[in-house]
Amino acid sequence: MSSVTIKDVARLAGVSPSTVSRVISNHPKISPATKKKVREAMEALGYHPNIMAQSLVSKNTQTLGLVLPHSAEKIFVNPFFSEVLRGMLAYANIKQYDILMSSANNPKEEIEAVTRMVLGRRIDGIILMAPRQKDPIVEKLLEYQFPFVLLGRSMEHDHVLSVNNDNIKAAYDITNHLIKQGHKRIGFVSGPPDLVVSIDRLEGYKKALLEAGLPVHPDWIIGEDVLQGNAFHALTMIMNSPEPPTAFVVTDDVVAFGLIRELYAAGFHVPQDVSIVSFNNIVLSELSNPPITTVDIGIYHLGYLTVQHLIRKLSGEEIEKPQMIVPHRLIIRESSMKLQ
Structure with a gap:
């Protein structure tokens, strides 16, 4: 049995092969109705795009890089990181992106990891968690002119994409x-x-x-x-x-x-x-x-919106407000009490 091709999907969906390719790459100019019709045809035929071949043509990998702020052993002890990662993966899955995580023990190793991901063309954009004052990774990504988003904020650059609390x-x-x-x-x-x-x-x-x-x-x-x-x-x-x-x-x-x-x-x-x-x-x-x-x-929402913010940028969408603020609220429990 011959394998299903883009032409087969296009024929069933009643569109051109180029339109199918644009749907696979999640092109912003394709209407939701057309995307739905093409994806239904892909599912009906059991068609799965060759991501590696597609990336060679489009230069897109459908992968985001996540730079973790410390070694993995320290990170996953704190439930904050697993919850924020859950939010990130939820939106990445909706948009059919994968997340490549990199951890390091010190700032020098972080820079090296970012350089490998960017210059190796392994990712389309980077998520940087817990940015530091005068962060060298932020400076390096600006130097590369590579798409990235901060979970947090930059003290020196108010034009970069960020999702943060006040x-x-x-x-x-x-x-x-x-x-x-x-x-x-x-x-x-x-x-x-x-x-x-x-x-x-x-x-x-x-x-x-x-x-x-x-x-x-x-x-x-x-x-x-x-x-x-x-x-x-x-x-x-x-x-x-x-x-x-x-x-x-x-x-x-x-x-x-x-x-x-x-x-x-x-x-x-x-x-x-x-x-x-x-x-x-x-x-x-x-x-x-x-x-x-x-x-x-709002830990989950921080992760979800961070990935959403970056993918919107990668899709060519105009971002009017690069700095997104997630509201906070006080949860009053028993560890604090009125002074007698």
């Missing part, structure tokens, strides 16, 4: 929640200091304190590594000071789990002795003890 406002809102509960001594546990998301959330936290006339204590702004190794003593020193914080804003739910554990180990109870609020609203935040007050940032 992290300054989100941190401002969750800090204000504590202030309204009567807390005046509020600490902050940050993520990696060079990440734009960490910088934005720290700014929102400070803004809320200053507007309320409350002091910003530099000693109460600590990195997430405070929960690792010998750095635990920094937390105990803060909590054993004459006037310790009565609450902490934590930049990530998983880090909040560790902070609660270490506070319990040091003899402090949450929220009776110290309130904890966090970000992301991963599934486990509701199941922790106590359930964590957190900012729902």
